Each structure stands twice: as C-alpha cells, then as structure tokens.
Amino acid sequence: MFNAGAEVQILSCKDDPRAKGKTGRIVDEVPPGPLTGGRWTVNRIGTFIGPVLCHAHELRATGR
Numbered sequence: 597m598f599n600a601g602a603e604v605q606i607l608s609c610k611d612d613p614r615a616k617g618k619t620g621r622i623v624d625e626v627p628p629g630p631l632t633g634g635r636w637t638v639n640r641i642g643t644f645i646g647p648v649l650c651h652a653h654e655l656r657a658t659g660r
Contacts, residue, residue: 598622598636598652603660606638611648615641619658623647 598604602622609615620641628634635649 597627598624598655598657600625603658604636604638604655605658606641606648606650606654607656608654609638609648609650610654611635611650612645615645615648615650618642618645620648 600622603619604622605619606615606617615638618641620638623637623639628636632649635651636655637647638650638655639647641648
C-alpha cells in the first residue's frame with residue numbers, strides 16, 4: 597500500500613509504457629477503487645508524460 601506523496605519507481609505500466617523505469621509520486625489519498633480499476637495514480641514522472649494509472653505490482657517504493 598502507498599501513501600499520497602510517496603515516491604515510487606515504475607517497474608512497468610500498461611497505461612503508458614514510456615513511464616517504465618522512471619520515478620514519480622503517488623497522488624491518491626485513499627487506496628484505489630473500482631473507478632480506476634484498482635490502479636494507483638502516479639504523477640510528476642517527466643516533462644512529456646502525464647499522470648498514469650498503475651497496478652501496485654507495477655510499482656516499487658523508493659523509500660523517499
């Protein structure tokens with residue numbers, strides 16, 4: 597489980613494959629539900645990559 601503002605590394609992302617290997621920050625204040633298909637919203641990935649939706653198994657906490 598992740599907290600809002602936590603930095604994560606994107607291991608893979610079906611929503612936008614360009615995000616793979618990059619880091620970003622979790623946006624969600626609460627665990628994801630049916631509206632997002634159980635995926636976390638990750639933002640601040642890069643200049644040309646907007647927010648993406650990723651499943652928990654596609655993310656790894658960086659500890660920052």
